[in-house]
Amino acid sequence: MPAPLSIVIPTLNAEAELPLCLESLMPGLEAGLIREVVVADGGSEDATPKIAGAMGANLVTGARGRGAQLAAGAAAARGDWLLFLHADTALSRDWAERTGDHVMTKPDHAAFFELRFRSDARAARTLEKRANRRARMLGLPYGDQGLLISRKLYDEVGGYQDVPLMEDVMIVRAIGKRRLVQLNAEARTSAAKYERDGWRKRSWHNAALLARFLLGASPDALAKRYT
Numbered sequence: 001m002p003a004p005l006s007i008v009i010p011t012l013n014a015e016a017e018l019p020l021c022l023e024s025l026m027p028g029l030e031a032g033l034i035r036e037v038v039v040a041d042g043g044s045e046d047a048t049p050k051i052a053g054a055m056g057a058n059l060v061t062g063a064r065g066r067g068a069q070l071a072a073g074a075a076a077a078r079g080d081w082l083l084f085l086h087a088d089t090a091l092s093r094d095w096a097e098r099t100g101d102h103v104m105t106k107p108d109h110a111a112f113f114e115l116r117f118r119s120d121a122r123a124a125r126t127l128e129k130r131a132n133r134r135a136r137m138l139g140l141p142y143g144d145q146g147l148l149i150s151r152k153l154y155d156e157v158g159g160y161q162d163v164p165l166m167e168d169v170m171i172v173r174a175i176g177k178r179r180l181v182q183l184n185a186e187a188r189t190s191a192a193k194y195e196r197d198g199w200r201k202r203s204w205h206n207a208a209l210l211a212r213f214l215l216g217a218s219p220d221a222l223a224k225r226y227t
Helices: 018-023 026-030 048-054 066-076 095-105 122-138 151-157 167-175 192-197 199-214 219-223
Strands: 005-011 034-041 058-061 081-084 089-091 110-117 147-150 180-189
Touching (some): 018 089, 081 151, 095 147, 147 151, 167 199
Parallel strands (some): 005 081, 034 058, 110 180
Antiparallel strands (some): 081 147
C-alpha cells in the first residue's frame, strides 16, 4: 500500500528557505508516511527548482500566485492525504507522529500545527499566542501553520481557489471550525517580514486585511495593499 501523504509546497525564489523546509520532512520519510513531495513553482529565477530536484521533490511549474500554485500542486499529487506547507516553514520533529495519529483517527477532520516564529523577539511570542488562540477559537489558522487534509475532504470543499490573497482563509472557512483541529507539533516559520516591517506594524496590517476580507473586500483589491 502506498504511503498516504503528499506534501505540497508553493515556491517563488525560495532558495534560502526551501532546504530547511524539506529537511524538516525527514521524520515523515523515516516513518513511511510520505508518498511524495510536490513543489509547485511560480516561475523562480533562482536555484529553487534545482534544490527541489536535488532533494527528490516533484516539480510542477505554472502560473504565479499562491492560490494557483497550491491548486496545481494538489492536482498533481497522488496521496490520499495532502499536507500544504509554505516554503519558509519548517516542522518540528514530532510532526510525523502527530500527523500519522491524525490520519488514522480523524479522517473527516483537517488539521494545522501550532505556530512558532524563528525569532527570539518578545513580540514573536506575543503574536504566536494570539495567532494560536485565534486558530483554536475561530478556526482561522495562518497559512504558515500548514494544512493537513484528506483528498476526499479537500475535493468536497472545492480546494484552493485561484486568488492572489486569502486563499488560506477561504479554504479553512469552507472546511468549517468543527472540522479543524490543532496538532501538538510546531510549524516554525520565518519572521523576516515582521523583522523588516516591525512586529506591531506588520501584525496590524495583516489583521486589517483579514477584517476587510471578512467584511466583503475582494482578494484582488486586498492584494494591491499586500507586500
